[in-house]
Amino acid sequence: MSDPTASASVDDALASFREMMAADGxxxxxxxxxxxxxVVTIAATEGACEDCLVPLxxxxxxxxxxxxxxxxxxxxxxxxxxxx
Amino acid sequence: xxxxxxxPTGAIAGENDSTLSPRPxxxxxxxxxxxxxxxxxxxxxxxxxAADLRRDYGIGEIKHYVKDYFGTPIKDxxxxxxxxxxxxxxxxxxxxxSCSAATVADGIMFERAGIPTVSITSDSFAMSGQAMADVxxxxxxxxxxxxxxxxxxxxxxxxxxxxQAVPEALRILGxxxxx
Numbered sequence: 001m002s003d004p005t006a007s008a009s010v011d012d013a014l015a016s017f018r019e020m021m022a023a024d025g026x027x028x029x030x031x032x033x034x035x036x037x038x039v040v041t042i043a044a045t046e047g048a049c050e051d052c053l054v055p056l057x058x059x060x061x062x063x064x065x066x067x068x069x070x071x072x073x074x075x076x077x078x079x080x081x082x083x084x
Numbered sequence: 085x086x087x088x089x090x091x092p093t094g095a096i097a098g099e100n101d102s103t104l105s106p107r108p109x110x111x112x113x114x115x116x117x118x119x120x121x122x123x124x125x126x127x128x129x130x131x132x133x134a135a136d137l138r139r140d141y142g143i144g145e146i147k148h149y150v151k152d153y154f155g156t157p158i159k160d161x162x163x164x165x166x167x168x169x170x171x172x173x174x175x176x177x178x179x180x181x182s183c184s185a186a187t188v189a190d191g192i193m194f195e196r197a198g199i200p201t202v203s204i205t206s207d208s209f210a211m212s213g214q215a216m217a218d219v220x221x222x223x224x225x226x227x228x229x230x231x232x233x234x235x236x237x238x239x240x241x242x243x244x245x246x247x248q249a250v251p252e253a254l255r256i257l258g259x260x261x262x263x
Contacts, residue, residue, distance in 0.1 A: 016211070023208050023232065024181050051155050052180035054212050061215040 009070040010038060017066055024052040026080075033075035038067065041078045053079065102222040105198045107258030108172065112142040117170035117199075121154040121187060124235040125242050126177045129204070132246035133174060133253065141254075142263030155182035157189040167197045172257060178205030178213060178227075179234045185216035192222045202253040208232035228252040 010030060018028040025048030033039045040063045044050070054062070056079055064074045108114060116137065118130040127148075137143045149166055151158055158166075166173060173194045178184030184205040191203030205213045207229040217225040229252075230245040237245070 020181065020208055020211055049180060051153075052182050054181035054185060054215075057219055058181075058185045058212060058215045061219050062211050065215070065218075066211075 006071060010067065010072060013066045013070050014040070014063070017062060024049045026053065036072050037075035038072050039075050039078060042080060044080045048080075050080075101196050102224060105195050105200050107200055109258060110141070110261035110263075111137055111172070111257070111259055112261070112263050113144040114171040115145045115147060115169065116143050117147045117149055117166050117173045119158070119166065119173055119175035119190065120148065120150045121175065121177065121183055121190075122151060123154050123177050123179055123183055125237060126234075128239060128242045129176050129230075129234065129245055129249070130174060132243055133249055136246060136250050137253075140262060141259065151190075154180075155186055157186050157193065163190075163193060163197075167194065167199055170199065173199050173201040174204070174253065175201065176204035177230075177234050178203065178209055179232060181209060181212045184209035184212040188213040188216040188225065188227055189220060191227060192217065192220045192225050195222075195225070200257050202249075202256050203227040204249055204253075205229055206232035206234050226256050228256065 014028060014030060021028045021042060025045050027043045027045050028040065029043070030038045030040045042059070056077065059077045059079065060074065063077055067074050116134060118134055120126045120130060134143070134146050138146070147170055149162060151162070175187055175190050178187035187203045187205055191201040194201040203213070205227055210229050213227055217223055228249050230248045234245060
């Protein structure tokens with residue numbers, strides 16, 4: 001994903017969810033996974049509410065929908081290890 | 085001994101009914117169940133809403149219920165008890181990722197059991213609630229979203245959240261008749 005416009009589109013698509021995750025103390029990042037897929041990673045920050053983390057099926061649904069307007073698809077979501 | 089794993093989505097195989105239960109039109113004399121998910125200020129918010137509904141819409145008995153854990157859908161025993169005891173349910177408050185999803189899942193379970201239900205989340209977690217509705221096969225399920233936050237507020241501000249919630253709750257319940 002060398003195209004900066006494409007990168008920006010993913011950032012924009014995930015922006016509101018990044019804010020939602022931050023409200024529970026989690027940091028959302030993403031990375032490329034092949035030509036047209038991205039991996040979304042959720043990491044706990046200090047003081048994160050472990051019990052508040054959205055379950056994986058729900059998280060996957062949210063991310064897949066969020067990326068729909070972009071040229072990219074969700075590969076998978078990585079949650080903090082303790083909640084897999 | 086390991087405990088059995090619960091499906092955090094509460095999804096049940098074959099459960100795909102997305103039809104709302106019959107709406108009451110009026111709340112007069114109806115028994116209202118308040119389902120508290122134990123998040124801070126849930127009790128106060130539900131009580132404020134119920135007080136409004138009693139004063140302005142004539143609801144009957146108010147029954148209080150408490151979930152044992154906010155992050156997963158309601159357990160079957162409590163679910164069946166509530167279904168047998170009330171006419172409508174109001175449940176709050178989904179002000180985190182897991183609890184907003186669970187609050188919506190609970191609402192969908194009650195709707196499928198024929199109980200009109202209002203699930204209340206904070207607006208910051210609307211996406212989590214909507215995603216749960218999608219996963220449950222009920223994408224059109226509507227829920228009340230009050231301004232975030234809720235947990236950290238004092239009673240005056242909770243009163244304000246109740247003011248936001250009541251008109252939306254009435255709309256979702258299809259209530260048109262004032263007592």
